[in-house]
Amino acid sequence: MENILLETRNLSKRFCRDPRLAQKYTIEDILWEFRRQSEQSDSLRKGEFWAVNNVSLQLKAGESLGLIGHNGSGKSTLLNLLIGILRPTRGEIRWYTDRIIMIDNQSGLNPVQTGRENIYNKLSMHGMPLKEISENVDEIIDHSGIRDFIDSPLGTYSTGMRLRLAFSIYTRLCPDVFIIDEALGGGDIKFREKFNHFLRNYLENGGSLILVSHEPIILQSLCDQCLILDHGKEYRLGKTSEVLFDYYELMQIKAEDQINTQLPLSQQANQTSLFNQQGYQFGMVQITEVKITPLDAPEVRPGSQVKFEIICESQIDKENIEVYILVRRSDTSHLALLYGGYGDRSYSIKVGTNHFSCLVENLPFMPGRYNLIAGISHMENHSMLGLKGVTDVPMYLEVKSFHHPALQVCQGVQTSIYLPGQWH
Amino acid sequence: MANSDSQCEKPSLNDSHLHTPLIIYSARSQLLGRKAFLKNAWKDLTLAVPLAKRLFLQNIAQRYRYSSLGLFWAFVPSALIAILLTVGQRANIPGISDGGFPPQVYGIFGVIMMQTFLESLINQRMFLSQYIHLLIRQKIPIESLILAGLGEAAFSFIMRLPVLIAVLIFFNVIPKPTALLAPLGFAVIIALGAGAGLLLAPWNALSKDVESLLQFMPWLFFGLTPVFVAASPGNWYYKMFLINPLTYPFEAVRSWTYGAPMIYPPALWLVIPLSVMLLLGGWLFCRLSLPYVIERSLN
Numbered sequence: 001m002e003n004i005l006l007e008t009r010n011l012s013k014r015f016c017r018d019p020r021l022a023q024k025y026t027i028e029d030i031l032w033e034f035r036r037q038s039e040q041s042d043s044l045r046k047g048e049f050w051a052v053n054n055v056s057l058q059l060k061a062g063e064s065l066g067l068i069g070h071n072g073s074g075k076s077t078l079l080n081l082l083i084g085i086l087r088p089t090r091g092e093i094r095w096y097t098d099r100i101i102m103i104d105n106q107s108g109l110n111p112v113q114t115g116r117e118n119i120y121n122k123l124s125m126h127g128m129p130l131k132e133i134s135e136n137v138d139e140i141i142d143h144s145g146i147r148d149f150i151d152s153p154l155g156t157y158s159t160g161m162r163l164r165l166a167f168s169i170y171t172r173l174c175p176d177v178f179i180i181d182e183a184l185g186g187g188d189i190k191f192r193e194k195f196n197h198f199l200r201n202y203l204e205n206g207g208s209l210i211l212v213s214h215e216p217i218i219l220q221s222l223c224d225q226c227l228i229l230d231h232g233k234e235y236r237l238g239k240t241s242e243v244l245f246d247y248y249e250l251m252q253i254k255a256e257d258q259i260n261t262q263l264p265l266s267q268q269a270n271q272t273s274l275f276n277q278q279g280y281q282f283g284m285v286q287i288t289e290v291k292i293t294p295l296d297a298p299e300v301r302p303g304s305q306v307k308f309e310i311i312c313e314s315q316i317d318k319e320n321i322e323v324y325i326l327v328r329r330s331d332t333s334h335l336a337l338l339y340g341g342y343g344d345r346s347y348s349i350k351v352g353t354n355h356f357s358c359l360v361e362n363l364p365f366m367p368g369r370y371n372l373i374a375g376i377s378h379m380e381n382h383s384m385l386g387l388k389g390v391t392d393v394p395m396y397l398e399v400k401s402f403h404h405p406a407l408q409v410c411q412g413v414q415t416s417i418y419l420p421g422q423w424h
Numbered sequence: 425m426a427n428s429d430s431q432c433e434k435p436s437l438n439d440s441h442l443h444t445p446l447i448i449y450s451a452r453s454q455l456l457g458r459k460a461f462l463k464n465a466w467k468d469l470t471l472a473v474p475l476a477k478r479l480f481l482q483n484i485a486q487r488y489r490y491s492s493l494g495l496f497w498a499f500v501p502s503a504l505i506a507i508l509l510t511v512g513q514r515a516n517i518p519g520i521s522d523g524g525f526p527p528q529v530y531g532i533f534g535v536i537m538m539q540t541f542l543e544s545l546i547n548q549r550m551f552l553s554q555y556i557h558l559l560i561r562q563k564i565p566i567e568s569l570i571l572a573g574l575g576e577a578a579f580s581f582i583m584r585l586p587v588l589i590a591v592l593i594f595f596n597v598i599p600k601p602t603a604l605l606a607p608l609g610f611a612v613i614i615a616l617g618a619g620a621g622l623l624l625a626p627w628n629a630l631s632k633d634v635e636s637l638l639q640f641m642p643w644l645f646f647g648l649t650p651v652f653v654a655a656s657p658g659n660w661y662y663k664m665f666l667i668n669p670l671t672y673p674f675e676a677v678r679s680w681t682y683g684a685p686m687i688y689p690p691a692l693w694l695v696i697p698l699s700v701m702l703l704l705g706g707w708l709f710c711r712l713s714l715p716y717v718i719e720r721s722l723n
Contacts, residue, residue, distance in 0.1 A: 007445075015719070026630060026716045033712050036456045080722070081449065083563050087715040088451045095447035104561055117482055124474035125564060 003061035005177055005208055006082070010091035011055045013077055013232075018047040040089050051077040053232040054091070059177065064209035066223035066240060068216065068247055074232035075212045079181055082210070101126075101175040103166055104182070111155035115146065115165055118154055122169045136172060144168035167195060178202065179210045196221065214391050216244050217328075217371055248393040285349060285386030287312045290325065290374045290395055295359075299400045302366060302407055302418035308338060309357045310374050312349075312386060319348045320380065323356045326373040327365070327397065335370065341379055349376070349385075364417045366410065367401035454712055465711055468565040475564075476571035483576055502539060502584045506532045506591055525684055526595045533591075533681070534651035536584050537674050540610060541617040542642050544577035548621025549638060552629040552710065556721050559714070566714060570622065570707055577614045581607075592682065602680040609677035612692075615699035616670060622706025626713035630720055650674055654684075662687075669695045 016022040025045060032040065044050070052074045059065050067075045080086040082093060083102050109118045119140055123133045141147050144165045146157070154162060170178070178199070199222055203209060213219050219226055219240055226243040228235040228250065236246045291309040294300045310323055322341030328334050338358050341347045347356065373389040389395045401407070410418055454461050506528075551569050558564055592599055627634045649670045653661070665671045665687065672692040678684035686692075 022720060023630065026720050029716050030626065030713045033453050033455055036453045038452050038456060040451055080560075080718075084447065084449045085560065085563060085715070085718055086722075087454075087719075088449060090451050092448065092450040094445035095449075096445055098446045102562065110558060112486075113482060117478075120478050121475060124478050125562075125568075127471055127474070130474060130477070 004058060005061055005095070005097050006057075006059040006210075007094045007096075008058075008082070008091065009056050011052055011078070011081060011088050011093060012050060012090040013052040013074075013081055013086060014044055014048045014089045015051040015077070016045070016048045021045070021047040042090065050232045052081060052088075052229075055227075055229075055232075055234050056091075057227060057234075057237065059208055059210065061176070061208055062203065062206045063225060064203055064211065064223040066219035066226040067210065067212045067229065068214070068219060068226060068244075069229035069235070070251070073229040075229055076181065077232070078229065079179060079210070079212060083179060097176040099174070099176040100179065101170050101173055101177070102179040102181070103163075103170060109154050109162060109166055112153060114153055115144075115150040115157070116141070118165065119169055122166075123172065126173050128173075140168045140172055143171070163195070167198065171198070175207070177208045177210065181212045182214070216247065216391075217394050220244065220394075251392050282384050283386065284316045285312050285314045285376050287374050287376065287386050287388035290372060290388065292397055297402075300363065300398060301400055301402045302363060302410075303404075303420040304363045306360045306363050307357055308360065309355060310376070312354050312356075312376060314349045314351055314354055314385075316385075317348070317350050318378070318385070320346050320378065321349050321376055321385065322379045322382070323347060323376050324374070325358070326375070328371040328373065329368075335365075346379060362420050363399065364419055365397075365399045366415065366418050367399050367407075370397040370399065371395070372397055461708075465567075465708060468711075469567045469571075472565040472567035472571060475568035476575065479568060479572035480575035480579075483572060484579060502536050502587045503590075505535050506587050525597060525682060529591055529595050529597055529682065530654060530678065530684065531652045533588065533678055534649075534674065536588060537610070537613055537677060538646060538649065538651050540577065540581050540584070541613045541670065542645065543580055544574070544614045544617030545621040545641075547573040547577060548618045548706070549624045549628050551621075552625045552714075552717055553635075556629060556717070560718050560721055566710055567707070570618070570710070573621075574614065574618055577618065578611075581610050581614065588681075597682045599681055600683050603682070605680045606677050609673045609680065612673040612696055612699045613670070613677075615703045616673070616695075619699060619702025619704075619706040622703070622710050625706075625710055626717050629717045645670070669698060673699075 016025055025048070029040075055074075055078060057065065067078065069075050077086065079102070081088055083100065084093075110121065113121065116137070119137055120130075120133055123136075124130065128136075141150050144150075144161075144167070146161050146164060149157060149161065154165075157165070180199075196218075199209060203222070209222065211219065211223055223240050225238065226240040226247075227237045228243060228247045230250060235250060236243050287310060289309075289311040291307075291311065292300060293307045293309070295305040295307055297304050300306055308325055310325070320341075322339065324340065325338040326334060327336040327338070338360070340356065340358055371389070372395040373387065374395070375384060375388075376386045377384045401411070406420065407418060548570065551566075551573055552559070555564075555569055559566070591597075624634075624638060628638060647661075648664055648668050650665055651674075653659075671687065672695045675684070675686040676689075676692050679686045679689075
């Protein structure tokens with residue numbers, strides 16, 4: 001029982017989607033409280049479903065736990081149960097610390113109040129005396145880097161600014177556990193890196209983390225343990241690297257199910273036109289593979305000639321599309337974008353299998369492992385048709401080292417890119 | 425980042441810290457362990473004070489931030505009503521007051537007390553719906569929201585005091601030394617309003633029908649309470665006044681301030697504990713219902 005910070009046992013929560021019944025149940029539940037019973041009824045009432053079902057987990061000091069699952073898998077409900085906003089229908093949550101901070105994508109701040117007011121509110125909400133807050137407030141503002149805007153209402157801030165402020169406030173509170181709900185999605189790259197770096201530091205110093213994210217790569221870079229939720233149930237809990245494979249499998253099964261349960265062609269056409277009207281066609285193109293072929297060497301090396309190919313299955317015909325491959329470092333910062341479909345060059349896609357290829361003459365990457373995301377979108381409004389490498393299996397590009405004097409010097413001075421020039 | 429993090433002085437995670445859970449959220453009825461429920465409520469109440477202060481100051485500032493006349497508006501409505509009543513009631517309406525005091529004084533005191541009551545009631549009745557967008561995301565002690573509301577009601581009363589004093593001076597009514605007790609009467613009025621508001625707040629947040637229904641309430645209260653018309657035996661509304669707990673603090677304030685007669689003075693000593701119980705009961709009921717109100721707002 002060493003250093004356990006959080007334990008949940010058979011945690012379950014039922015919800016009702018029918019608003020009328022839900023209202024009735026809410027009144028029943030409030031009145032039930034007065035009957036002073038030890039457990040609510042175990043069964044589902046009419047119209048109810050288990051939003052979280054029998055989840056048991058544990059978080060120790062210094063550990064980080066990732067939560068992943070498709071939309072509606074119960075991640076947010078589980079978080080709301082953990083922080084005590086919702087009451088469990090069954091089971092129990094035990095916290096062995098009260099220094100818990102939750103950051104959601106709204107950053108937990110009040111949009112109507114100014115930045116400065118939010119600093120005071122947040123800190124006093126966590127029990128910091130006013131005098132201490134006044135002593136710290138300048139430092140917090142400097143740390144956030146938004147001094148010029150600190151007396152404007154938070155609603156006028158960008159997501160990044162909001163997060164920056166939240167982040168400076170929460171750092172001051174030194175929690176034992178940070179609960180982060182997709183907050184990393186906002187903010188610019190520089191900020192994301194700063195935040196990632198902060199969280200790693202925080203973990204190294206013995207802090208604990210519960211992180212909800214749709215992006216396996218973020219979980220991989222920050223969490224030791226991962227819990228996959230599927231329809232409110234624990235699908236798998238274990239080491240992140242092992243568990244994520246199961247997640248990819250689960251997502252694959254779901255994608256196949258989706259294809260198998262698709263409508264007959266005649267109805268599909270109707271549905272397509274309906275989607276067209278709304279301009280929403282995401283998922284109409286499935287990128288099945290991204291092929292990387294070195295052309296002048298047995299493997300991909302710095303300076304190689306490399307062919308990138310995107311192979312996809314399309315359910316629609318579409319003119320004027322753009323295709324791209326985004327190359328990211330393992331720490332999720334963006335490194336390069338291979339972008340096709342601009343100016344007078346435009347691509348179109350046809351129903352069935354499509355190939356797009358791109359040739360890079362001198363690959364300017366240093367040896368290492370890079371994460372790839374491939375996408376296909378409309379050119380006019382950039383709305384997406386298909387995406388690979390974000391919520392499914394991550395794709396990697398391995399750039400191997402080889403003996404070359406210029407490359408070795410570059411490695412020696414740790415350059416970010418490799419630029420093979422022609423000297424005369 | 426490393427620097428700022430190293431400033432944190434984390435308490436060492438010793439054994440005593442670990443073996444007893446500091447927070448337990450379970451499926452048991454919250455009232456099963458009544459002692460624990462009250463203990464947690466008390467703990468949250470003490471923790472809520474600094475935030476309540478902040479919210480109170482901000483709400484007051486926000487209320488007057490966007491008006492060029494600022495705090496002037498805090499007492500202008502009451503002053504206008506006072507002037508209208510004074511000018512409008514040239515003729516003495518029979519039975520409007522008792523004890524030989526100008527009926528205008530009776531009416532103005534009545535209106536200001538009623539305003540204080542209704543503001544306190546509406547403030548608390550609306551607080552869950554008003555702050556639900558924050559409550560569904562963060563664990564905020566609702567006590568701070570309730571206390572801030574009480575503070576605002578008290579502030580409004582203080583801002584109306586000059587109007588009451590001006591009325592007494594204008595009509596040459598000499599206040600009695602017991603006038604110093606009048607704020608106690610106002611406190612009872614605020615507590616009754618807040619208590620009723622808190623009992624209604626969850627229902628108000630749960631159902632639009634209830635919200636619409638409750639908007640009628642002020643009119644009902646005006647009719648059932650001695651605001652303009654004094655209660656004297658023989659009137660058909662006398663019995664109604666008798667069963668309305670608001671009657672007693674209203675009468676007490678008038679009696680303490682300038683010696684207006686009261687119907688049944690001992691009843692006040694029943695109403696004072698009743699108002700405290702109503703306020704505490706309303707608070708605990710909101711605490712109990714909060715997770716369910718949040719659940720409904722999430723779906």
